[in-house]
Amino acid sequence: MSKSILITGGAGFIGSHVVRLFVTKYPQYTIVNLDALTYAGNLENLRDVEKAPNYRFEKVNILDADAIEQVFEKHGITDVIHLAAESHVDRSIHSPLDFVYTNIIGTVNLLNTAKNRWKGNYGHHRFHHVSTDEVFGSLGAEGFFTETTPYAPNSPYSASKAGSDHFVRAYGETYGLGYVLTNCSNNYGPNHFPEKLIPLFINNIIERKPLPVYGDGKYTRDWLFVIDHATAIDTVFHNGKNHDSYNVGGFNEWQNIDLVKLLCSIMDKKLNRAEGESAQLITYVKDRPGHDLRYAIDASKINMELGWSPSVTFEQGLEITIDWFLNNSEWLANVTSGNYQQYYQKQYAQ
Ligand code: NAD
Ligand code: DAU
Helix, strand or coil, rough: CCCEEEEEEECCCCHHHHHHHHHHHHHCCCEEEEEEECCCCCHHHHCCCCCCCCCCEEEEECHHHHHHHHHHHCCCCCCEECCCCCCCCHHHHHHHHHHHHHHHHHHHHHHHHHHHCCCCHHHHHHEEEEEHHHHEEEECCCCCCCCCCCCCCCCCHHEEEEEEHHHHHHHHHCCCCCCEEEEEEEEEEECCCCCCCHHHHHHHCCHHHHEEEEEECCCCCEEEEEEHHHHHHHHHHCCCCCCCEECCCCCCCEHHHHHHHHHHHHHHHHHHCCCCCHCCCEEECCCCCCCCCCEECCHHHHHHHCCCCCCCCCHHHHHHHHHHHHHCCCCHHHHHCCCCHHHHHHHHCC
């Protein structure tokens, strides 16, 4: 069946991989990428698909309700996959309101338009909200987040994502809007903006700059290759149960310090440096306030109900990622110029 799918945040890290997957895998669909092109949005991420006959781009801010209406009207939008968000925890600590605006009000703007335009026909349309495991808060040393874990967000970022999740669910319950929700663990891969741990540290290793490890480095994250997140979204969008949520993750937990040491060791080989050279850049810095100790996703539901599982091991994914950054130095230079430097000074000034 032909669809006209609005993918929000398609110029960002994960969104660009979702756009590429849908544009190439589903030539019968029209894919409309709606993105405000904030500091995190970059059309360079989509150069290889921008001329595809089924791809469209709309530079729109999701805070602009009228502009969203016009995009729905112009492209006859049948479905939404919503990724546009402010996504970095550290920035949310500096500027919480930006996260309230985009992540909550922006999401409600999209929900309102979908509700009004699809009224009377909700069974034929789907709003897929892409969310995070951070809404569940922090785990201790044991256990996993499941779909029924109570929400307990700790950062302004995760609180704003939790708020958006609740609004999506409420529009389903109150108005009958068709929706699915995915809560994913930490992604990594090509096009990752170098404010997040893995791409930041790859960039700093290349430039021989300090690697700022927060606190004691014993915090744990569950890492998933971004293309596997995109296939999970594809799977849930097409086959997920209406009004249901799915946790997405790779059963791949790493303490930050172990991950950083692995990264240093691989980079030493790739850059023909002596073993141990990059690890000397590791610098312990003051901790992130409200730092969640551990995230770990139980991804059995999406695996058992929908047959999804990751396609690469962490070692394979990391290799692809590091090679991508080493081969795309121009991309890295472009995104780390300008405002990036100001952000860096503010975040890492001791
Ligand atoms: P990102 O920061 O790389 O990209 C966000 C995109 O949204 C950018 O292209 C930006 O221009 C756009 N955007 C921001 N504000 C906007 C606005 N007001 N109007 C229109 N567009 C706007 O983010 P990401 O890491 O790709 O994350 C995408 C989504 O996935 C987010 O909703 C995030 O919460 C979720 N998520 C991310 C991860 C992760 O590890 N990165 C894990 C789980 C879930
Ligand atoms: O779990 C999913 C979430 O993963 C997503 O919802 C977020 O959008 C995404 O940014 C990510 O959040 P994290 O806060 O876990 O990712 P980040 O890369 O910022 O940090 C990963 C870990 O590394 C975390 O424990 C903090 C630590 N860290 C991070 C940075 C940037 C450092 O020690 N030093 C750093 O400089």
